């Protein structure tokens with residue numbers, strides 16, 4: 001048996017914990033209140049998609065949005081981790097997209113239902129290569145950007161996060177035990193917008209990494225989700 005390698009964390013089948021509304025400009029563009037505590041939701045490991053494969057638009061949405069986010073890869077698990085030692089639990093980072101079926105999310109919000117079908121579908125979590133911790137000495141001050149068909153749509157800096165990475169690790173681990181190989185998506189800055197099939201997405205962490213994905217339509221005709 002070969003040893004597991006954290007640089008292929010997406011193969012481990014661990015949790016993807018997402019933070020929402022962590023940038024005031026994005027909360028504002030969707031007319032959401034600035035949260036007093038982090039807003040959390042989950043994606044399953046089946047949401048991962050790697051460069052070379054396409055992001056598939058679910059058949060039930062007509063408004064699939066991109067959200068570029070810094071991902072934090074957990075290297076050492078823990079429960080009730082204090083903020084002061086939170087960074088010792090980080091193995092590295094990944095550039096991530098939190099693909100969101102915005103129309104479905106709006107509907108779930110209005111009905112008071114969970115966001116699962118809006119956020120957790122197959123290919124809803126495109127990720128870059130693993131970025132070792134040393135390559136981002138200050139994760140609280142990196143620039144994220146995203147282009148659709150060469151047009152800049154999102155450009156933000158992690159210094160504008162409402163809740164810092166140590167705060168998020170500490171907060172989450174009070175409720176959900178963090179395990180080696182878990183990924184935390186830290187929220188998106190403003191500029192989210194719709195993508196459709198044949199679009200080309202490019203995203204980057206300035207001076208660290210870039211990645212690209214194409215968008216395709218789901219080929220199956222099975223559409224079991226009934227919105228009405």
Ligand SMILES: O=C([O-])CC(=O)C(=O)O
Nearest residue numbers: 019020021022067187188
């Ligand atoms: O769907 C949303 O707007 C919440 C979210 O994921 C984010 O802010 O990154």
Ligand SMILES: [Mg+2]
Nearest residue numbers: 067098187188
């Ligand atoms: Mg998000």
